[in-house]
Structure formats: C-alpha cells, structure tokens
Amino acid sequence: MKKTVFALLAAAAIAAGSVAMAPQAHAGGGDVAAGVLGGLVGGALIGGAIANSRPAYAAPAPVYVEEPPCHMVRERFWDDYRGVWRFRRVQVCD
Template identity: 55%
Template sequence: MKKMFLAAAAAAVLAAASVVAPAPANARNGGAVAAGVLGGLAAGAIIGSAAASAPPPYYYGPGPAYVAGPPCYWRRERFWDGYGWRVRRVQICD
C-alpha cells in the first residue's frame, strides 16, 4: 500500500511539472500527448506496484537437539594418607 501511494505521488509530481512547464504559443495537440504520457505513467505505476515481488518467506532453523555431556566428570573423594583423612579431586569416567 505504501508503494502504491509513493508511485501515485511521483506521478502527481510529474503531472504537475508537465502542466507548469512553459508551452509554445502554437501548441495545438500537446494535450493529447501529455494525457497519454500521464496515463501511461499512472498505469505503469499501478501495474508495477501490483506486480512487485512479495517479501521473502521466513526461515525457521532446526529445533533444539540433544547433546550428550562429557563422558568424564570430577569428584571429590576422601582418602587416608597415614596421618588423617584428606580430600582430593578424582576424575571419574564411565
């Protein structure tokens, strides 16, 4: 709709410019040519705006997918070192 109004406004500006332009004193059949040009411009604007391509379709990417976690993890374990209980980190792989 916006394009059609813009095309109509452009056609109106061109029509006003051709009417205001000075004409020679012996212009006898210039009105028919001007009417044909203006009609052609208006028809071209209407047909061109109607035939304009539609916006591209929306793209939807793939959905979320399951990703497996790492096969190993770290865990704190207590151990006896001969003097007392201590804690160390141990990697556990299944």
C-alpha cells in the first residue's frame, strides 16, 4: 500500500512540475512548418543513401566439392622393431 501511495505522489509531483514550467506555445512565421519540412527532406535523403549503399560484407557464394568415395581399410604389416605382425588403418580412395 505504501508503494502505491508513494508512486502516485511522485507521479503527481512530476506532472505538476512539468505543467507549471511549460512555456506558452506559439508558432511565429512558419518556423514549425520549415522545421518539419527540413526534417522530412533530410530523412528522405539519408534513407535513400542508406538504401542504395552496398552491404558492408558480402559472403562468398557456397562452393560444393564432390570428394571421391574413400573408406578405411585395416592393413597388416610387419613391425621390424618389435618383430611382430601389426595392423594399421589406411584410407583408400577409389
């Protein structure tokens, strides 16, 4: 309950302060219209320049390479150091 009361009091204080300090609004001689028009033209120019620019990084096209079919084969060999027959795996590509 205390939090709600303090939140409402804070919102009321902020609202009262902003209303009391707001100056009277008046447009003299089309100043507002010139500002709005200038903003629209500037935004259109910047937006068009961004839309027509190239991206900063263009990824290269993917390259697909067909590799030859390979498979692993157990090969028996004589180990002179140990004096025994041993097996090793060797890749064989057709």
